[in-house]
Amino acid sequence: MNLNITIWSLFLLIGTIQALILCFIFLTQKKGNRKANLIFSSLLLIFAIILFDHSLRLSQLYKFFPQGLYISDSIWYLIAPLLWIYLKIRLGNNKFRLIETLHFVPFLYFFYTYRGMLFLNSKYKAAILESYVMHGSVHNFLIKVFILIMMIQMLIYLIICFNFIYKYEKRFKDFFSSNQADLLTTLKRIFLFFTLYFIFEFAFSTYRNFANIQNRFIENWSLVMWTLFILILSYTIVKSPKLIFESIAEPKRRKQKYEGLDFFEIEKELLSYIETSKPFLDNNLTLPQLAKSIKLTPHQLSFALNTHLKTTFYDFVNTYRVKYAAQLLESGEHLKLSIFGVAQVSGFKSKASFYSFFKKQFNTTPSKFIEKL
Template sequence: MNTLVVILLFGSLLLLSFLLIANPVNVNKKANFWFGLVLFFWSSFWLEEILVLIRLDIQSNLFWLPIRFFQFLTPVVFYYSIAYYANPNFRYGRKDFIHFLFPIILLIVLMVNQFYSDNANLSLVLIALVIIQAFYFIVLSYIKIQKHKQRIRLFSSNTFQIDLKWLELIILAIFTLVAFIGIYNLLFVEADLNLFANIVSLSIVYFIAYNSLKQKEIFLLDENERNLIISSEEQTETNKRKLITDDELKSQKEHLIKLMDDQKPYLDSELSLAQLAELMNFTPHQLSYLINAAFEESFFWFVNRYRVQRVKELLLDKENEHLTILGIAFESGFNSKTSFNTTFKKISGQTPSEFKKNGAAL
């Protein structure tokens, strides 16, 4: 049974790695390339077992030391793939090269350990360092995704499928798996990874395959507009440069409210900052400034307040009693049950069901 799982793991990782690097759907190019490398490096953890299965015994350090180095690189490359998902124009700084010291140190410890004929204490040190490195980059990746979630609300009215929730779940799964494998290896230094760990790993791989092959392009704005919006959002109120005069701000606020009431662009579940800016004859940067300055909120919350209000009106209308709450949510511009429930409660302070029940009692 374990042999079958190992074969499925190795083959699935190689195939998925090829698909992400080739990127036939042509989305999130840099991020998918790096994530494809992650899966390719990850597959090497089962290479030794595959070589045994095909009766190819390779003992040479010239073969295995580079393989081990790529394995040590896996958490680093995973972090940089997350960085590219969060920002396709991510560029390396000098401080980023410090991260590559981790796999180099691990490789040195491994070489010293082999020189001393696999000293038990050094083996434990190596395992501990691998676990520490894995946890370090898992935490960094998780933080990067949380920042990404905040930033995409500046551009998109619906974050479903572009909020990297699938990668967040993968990080949590890998965190659990690393903790399990780390404890297992510390307790049983000479033992091979057991069937349970391989099955968990295979489940993670299939989860990755399902989500990565249906992913959407995250950033539709060009680099300049995106950087302008992010930089202006990060400025303090006192230092924020005015793009619109106070008098014009008031008139454009009224114009925007009228547009939202009359044309109801929020009913389009894919409404983006760029699309609404085009309706206003603004640049995305100008519209972002208008919403932030006039309404004191991000584009995401601005649009979704209109959607929540629309849901409330439809829920209270007795002519819509034949419709489900979710059906009304989709009619109002939402495209995900989870995001609808979360957003509705955040804005209204109660769940859709509670609102409908309380409204019916009035």
């Protein structure tokens, strides 16, 4: 029995193994939000099944495990609702209402409709794969429609997820420490990957299915993207586990009255405190901490920053940090600490945030800034 172990199938098998390892890590992780970790471990298990199924098809290992063919087809419908539930739980909503089980109706419907294929005799499964025929043209067309519906479902859920993140960030950004802001940035990048992937997959699969055009290279790369995502996620966990596991706490807000506040006096006191005490050097500085230092409530300070200074706490603090970093670069501190070392001393936790704010402030990168000195 000849096998066809290609670089594609090998890469998918590596992704399968790595996804299972990550699934175990998330499942046994005690830090952060346990419910969110459980949901994400379920997603990783789904990715592992998808990659394993397709690695069987590419390598012809299905001849040894024909019963494993097509096991992933129905579980694609689970990705969108699980991502949505993961996002809600990660951002502090731990309640799961009974009505939310409706999210899984598309999966159950497809599973029921497709059950004949899933539990088909293994020899017939192998024969279908080899001949690219699925019980006639009518059934084949229905499968194409199911795939199209799944892609549309995924894109709709991702739009809802990004809208949820946007509203959450807009509401609570001023109350985050730089660490919490980095956690939210990591979360947004995870959802950005899924968005870009499914936009590509939606365009390609629709064109392929309804124009009857096959392109093995694009199909293979589509699956390899899952493996790359899993490997990048693994690297992030090793390098900065807090970015994945740590909870993003939702700050509590109450309505406050701002009548009688002298915003010019608040500005004067705030700037004086910032310049003399340099609290921005603390990379865990939060808005409540800063407000307490100048005898204001967090809401009063947030209101003053937003309406009077036309900025946010996050931008306000990082502007001072980046200016302080520039002073250190000018004095040659980077020769002792490295550029990122200077960023950390200045209060930045994230290299990405430092470079982003530095370029925004000085319209150049730190390296080019040093060259001009």
